[in-house]
Amino acid sequence: MSPRSRSSRQWVSDKTVEARVAPLFLRGQAFHEHSDKTNVSFYGPLNMSLRHILQSKPEASAFLMLMFLTLVFSLLSPAFMTYGNFQVVLQPIPEIALVAIGVTILMISGEFDLSVGSVFALSPMVMVLAMAAGVPLPICMVAGLVVAAMVGLVNAAITIRLGLPSFIATLGMLFMARSLTIVISGGFPPAFPRDLDLWWIVGKVDLLRVSIFWLLGIGILLGIWLRKFDFGSWVFATGGNREAARDMGINTNLVKTTAFILCSVLAGFAGMIQVFRIKAIVPSMGTGYELTAIAAAVIGGAALTGGIGSVVGAVIGALLIAFIENIIILTRIDANWFRFAVGAMIVVAVTINKMTRDAAGRGKHKDSDDE
Amino acid sequence: MSEPHLSVRGLHKWYGAVHALRDLDLDIPKGQVLGLIGDNGAGKSTFIKILSGVHRQTEGQIQFEGQPADIATPRDAMNLGIETIYQYTAMVPEMSIARNLFIGREKRKWGGRGFGFLDEPAMAKEALEAIADVGLHLRSAEAPVKDLSGGQLQGVAIARAMHFRSRMLILDEPTNHLSVKETSKVLDYVRQLGAQGITVIFISHNLHHVHEVSDRIVAFARGSKVADLNASDTDVPIMIDLIT
Numbered sequence: 001m002s003p004r005s006r007s008s009r010q011w012v013s014d015k016t017v018e019a020r021v022a023p024l025f026l027r028g029q030a031f032h033e034h035s036d037k038t039n040v041s042f043y044g045p046l047n048m049s050l051r052h053i054l055q056s057k058p059e060a061s062a063f064l065m066l067m068f069l070t071l072v073f074s075l076l077s078p079a080f081m082t083y084g085n086f087q088v089v090l091q092p093i094p095e096i097a098l099v100a101i102g103v104t105i106l107m108i109s110g111e112f113d114l115s116v117g118s119v120f121a122l123s124p125m126v127m128v129l130a131m132a133a134g135v136p137l138p139i140c141m142v143a144g145l146v147v148a149a150m151v152g153l154v155n156a157a158i159t160i161r162l163g164l165p166s167f168i169a170t171l172g173m174l175f176m177a178r179s180l181t182i183v184i185s186g187g188f189p190p191a192f193p194r195d196l197d198l199w200w201i202v203g204k205v206d207l208l209r210v211s212i213f214w215l216l217g218i219g220i221l222l223g224i225w226l227r228k229f230d231f232g233s234w235v236f237a238t239g240g241n242r243e244a245a246r247d248m249g250i251n252t253n254l255v256k257t258t259a260f261i262l263c264s265v266l267a268g269f270a271g272m273i274q275v276f277r278i279k280a281i282v283p284s285m286g287t288g289y290e291l292t293a294i295a296a297a298v299i300g301g302a303a304l305t306g307g308i309g310s311v312v313g314a315v316i317g318a319l320l321i322a323f324i325e326n327i328i329i330l331t332r333i334d335a336n337w338f339r340f341a342v343g344a345m346i347v348v349a350v351t352i353n354k355m356t357r358d359a360a361g362r363g364k365h366k367d368s369d370d371e
Numbered sequence: 372m373s374e375p376h377l378s379v380r381g382l383h384k385w386y387g388a389v390h391a392l393r394d395l396d397l398d399i400p401k402g403q404v405l406g407l408i409g410d411n412g413a414g415k416s417t418f419i420k421i422l423s424g425v426h427r428q429t430e431g432q433i434q435f436e437g438q439p440a441d442i443a444t445p446r447d448a449m450n451l452g453i454e455t456i457y458q459y460t461a462m463v464p465e466m467s468i469a470r471n472l473f474i475g476r477e478k479r480k481w482g483g484r485g486f487g488f489l490d491e492p493a494m495a496k497e498a499l500e501a502i503a504d505v506g507l508h509l510r511s512a513e514a515p516v517k518d519l520s521g522g523q524l525q526g527v528a529i530a531r532a533m534h535f536r537s538r539m540l541i542l543d544e545p546t547n548h549l550s551v552k553e554t555s556k557v558l559d560y561v562r563q564l565g566a567q568g569i570t571v572i573f574i575s576h577n578l579h580h581v582h583e584v585s586d587r588i589v590a591f592a593r594g595s596k597v598a599d600l601n602a603s604d605t606d607v608p609i610m611i612d613l614i615t
Contacts, residue, residue, distance in 0.1 A: 230477040230487045233466075237474050240463035247425065247461045248475040249446035307465045 058301025059313030061352040065299075065345070066316050069323060077330040087207040089326045091277070094215035095270045097318035099289055100296035101222060102266035104314040107297055108226070109259040110239035110306030111159060111166040115151065116267035116293055118177035120286030123148040123268025124275040125181045125190075132190045141272060148268030151177055152261035159260070160253050166260075174290065182283045189282045192275065202276045211273045215315070218266070223311040235259060240307025267293075295342055296321055299349040320345060374437055376401040376570045377422075377539060382431030384417050391417040393594040395431070399572070404565040406585030406602065407574045410614050413591040415574055419541050422572075423455035424448035436538070449476070452538035456528045456545055464517035468509070469498035471516050472531045501534035502527055505560065522553025529560050539570040546580055558584050578610045590614050 074081040099116050106113050127144035131137060151173060158169035203210045226232035237245040238255040246252045267289075275281045298304070299320055300313025324341045375398035384392035392414045399405050409415045420426040422433070424445040433440045435451050442448050448455070455461075462471045469491070470477075478494050479487030498512035507526040516524060525545055532540050542561065546554045561584045564571050575581050581588065588605055590598040590613040598613045 228489050228491075229482075230479060230489055231485050233470055233477055233489065234475070236466060237463045237470075240465045241461075243459070244461035244463055245474065247423070247445055247455070247457060249444065249449055250475045307463065 057310070058303075058308050058353065059310045059316055060301070061356065062300045062313055062316045062320065062349055065349060065352075066320055066323075069320065073323060073327045073330075076327060079330050080327060083207055085326065085330070089322050090207070090212060091209050092274070093318060093322055094209070094211040095274045095277075096289065096292055096296065096322070097215050097315045098218065098266045098270035098273070099293040100300070100314035100318045101219060101311050102263035103290075103293045104297040104300065104302045104309045104311065105222065105226065105235065106259045106263040107294075107302045107304065108239045108306060108309040109235045109256050110242060111256055111259065112170060112294075112304075113155060113260065113263050113267075114167065114170040114290045114294075115155060115173035115177050116263065117286040117289035117291075118174050118181065119148050119151050119264050119267040120271035120274070120289050121281075121283060122151065122177045122181040122271075123264075124271040124281055124285075125185055125283065127272055128190050128192060128275065128281045129184060131193055137196065144272060145265050145268050148264045149261050151268075152264030153257065155264065156257040156260035160256060178283075178287075185281075185283045189280070192279050192281055194279070198276045201273060209277065211277065214273070219311050219315055222262075226311060231255070231258075236307055238306075242306075292321060292342075293318075295346055298346055301349075301353055303353075317349075375399055375434075376403075376436060378434040380432045380434075382418070382421065382433070383429045384414075384421060384426065385429045391594055392421075392428070395596055397589065397596065397599075399570055401570055402565055402568045404561060404571040404573060404584055404586045406581035406588045407572055407591065408578060408581055408588060408610055408614055409591035412593075413614065414594040415591050416543070417594075418591070419455060419543060419572065419574065422448065422453055423541060446475075449535065449537075452536065453541065454532035454535065454537035454539070455541040455543065456525070456532060457543050460524045460528045462516045462524060462527065465515055467513045468502070468516055468519075468527060469494045469512035472498040472501060472512070472527065472534065476535065497534065498530075501530040504533060505530045506556075520553065521549045522556055525549070525553070525557050526560075529557075529564075537569065539572070540564055541572045541574070543574045544576065545573075546575060546577060554580070578607045582607055582610065 070081075079085055099120065103113055103116060123144040125144075126147045127140040130140040130143050135143075155166065155170050155173055158164055158172070159166040162169075199210065201210055201214065205213075226235060234245065234250045234252075234255050235258075237248075237250055238252045242252050245255075267286075271286055274285065296317030297309065297314050298317070300310065300315070300317030302309030302313060321342055324345065325338050328335055328338050328341065377397075377399045379395055379397050382392055382395040382397075383390070391412075395414075395418065407415050407418070417426065421428045422442065424442045424447050427443060433442060435453070440447075440451055442451070442453075461474075463474065466474075473494050477487065478490040478497070480490040481488050495512045499509070502509060502512070505526050507523060507530065516527065519527065528545075529540075545557050545561075549557065558580060561571055561573055565584075565586065573581060573584055582602060582605070585602045588598070588600050588602050588610060589596060590610065592614055
């Protein structure tokens, strides 16, 4: 180990400790002088930036994978990088990406939601039934979102008050919410009104749908909220070390409840966008979306253990899954390989994340050898 | 002796049928380093959890700085100026030093608590100053705390308490899992805290550490205070006898 790296991270240098056994911080001035000479840098400039990016940007490896696969796919199929193809690929993206964002934020807070696929159907079902009863659209949407919020609240209550793992609580809710969707629909899908003006949410703008702007808007707002607002910081703290967060005065139950509700409401809103886009509703819509959303979250760098993840990562994860599905169609590979490819990508993405973190960890041990 | 900094009277705590703390009376003068010893289950943790707002006493009064203190939540304790440094240091490993220093008390550019936009430059600057004040010099406060060694973590935890001008510091097993050298740094800190007029309650299973830094030793056993001595009047073998 070079002398420089030895001294670079020392807390207080060896000599200093020996020379001044007495008051440390009462002699701050002397320490500043000393540190100016030895603490040239914390990690070394290059090392710092690389590690900083890998550690503070959980979506970094997903982004690299997106770039790489985009390149490979455009070589595999000339149709991939075309205007028309992107139109097809990007249209359903807001739906799954919004669900993935909610799941990611909840995972950052240290919890898990398997019921999003069912809420994806329940919430728009409530809306469509209200519309069929002649209620104005905005009120129908609010009603659907309130039902979604209530599902999130119940998930939170079961997890926090009854102390069940959220995996179990929301697995139960997966079945209950799906069942409710079918029950309230009366067993057959209600007719979707044809004469609505839905341009503001799913209208076509060139090759995109307006819903992509809803995704961008919501994504940017939530991204800023998570990274730059105190509550966002509490979400990370709650998932990263709940006991510490609580002991430092954060109401971790409130944080988790907020994340549960946010996750459910986003899933319900995403379901509404899908219903608006295809102008029909079936009670089975969104089946399996919980796993796709969790896959997108994990590929995007969210950790099951909590405290790590990002909104951008969730969107990249959703894009990666959509790209894989698309290339399988374009290259006429047997569509049954789709799940295999998604599964392989989950394993690869998480492995890369783990390796970069472990590499950072090894660097740490080397540095702290200085004692 | 002037009015005690902290004074508790008739403190009881039951966990269901378990009587974890029995009728505790204790006065601690300002600036004293009080070593609290006792075997597992003796009631030390119960006592400090009451003071730090994690649990509430079933019965009894607490007076802090001459005023009756009602400590219902950790925030209440922190608002009074009672900071607790836990053996696990209450840090979020993935978060930066600056964020950790301000957990739950973030500096905001605008907005109320829970809706506030973070003032990150101010937090980074103050975090570096705060850790420099305890003799810990790092170039950046943006590194995640998982990169720090155990002693550095305790340094950050103490810097956090100092930064928020705590008047009373509770250290729960602060030397666990630390190297010998790091331990001696932490013990140095504890002595200096007393010298600065900050009241300290120091809890450790390592009776040598307790004896080394404390002005006074209080021993708990089975939920009661069983001894209250000047540190200079006792030694480690006597302390072992007291708690076993």
